[in-house]
Amino acid sequence: MIVVLGGTPYERFDRGIELAQQGYAPEVLISQSTGADDPEMDRYCGGRFAFRVSCFVPDPWTTDGEAREIVRRAKIYGWRHIIVVTFTPHVSRARYIVEKCFDGEITMVASPSESGLGFWAWMYVRQSGGYVRAFVNQHCETAEKTASAF
Incomplete structure (x- = not known):
């Protein structure tokens, strides 16, 4: 299963589709965290592929x-x-959050992103704040952690 976490830039969604096209998994699950009414997401969530895509x-x-x-x-x-x-x-913070909930094997894949100094400085601050929030608030309320033997 390929899971593409939401947000912008949209290149991450292309990367998830590419991985499925290359045969890494038969299905792609996409988070529409940009909003269910985002027309940019139609090409993914409403697209036709040789594999299953759900959003x-x-x-x-x-x-x-x-x-x-x-x-x-x-x-x-x-x-x-x-x-x-x-x-x-x-990638790092997402791994931290997902592995607190999911006991299976997780492979993280990075999609391209900007590389300017200002962008990376802002991302350092934003992701550091996100780590603090995840440490304090993160819950997996839908159920207990999935069992490794699942």
């Missing part, structure tokens, strides 16, 4: 909400391994 709007509208949905679906479908795609500055 969801996280609740709450955060990486925590995305992790909860991953766990919910993992329990239903018995996922043992997921490939999680997000943009480079978010």
Whole structure:
């Protein structure tokens, strides 16, 4: 299973589709955290592919909400391994949040992102704040952690 975490830039969604086209997984799950009414998402969520693509709007509208949905679906479908795609500055924090909820194997894949000094300085501040929030507030309320033997 390939799970593409939401947000912009949109290149992360292209990367998830490319991985499925290359045969890494038969299905792509996309977080529509840019909003269910985002017309840019139609090419992914309404597109025709040789593999299954499904989309969801996280609740709450955060990486925590995305992790909860991953766990919910993992329990239903018995996922043992997921490939999680997000943009480079978010990889570390996203891994931290998802692995607090999902006991299976996680492979993180970074999609391209800006490389200017100002961008990276802002991302350092933003992701550091996100780590603090995740440490204090993160819950997997949809159910207990998925079992490794799933």
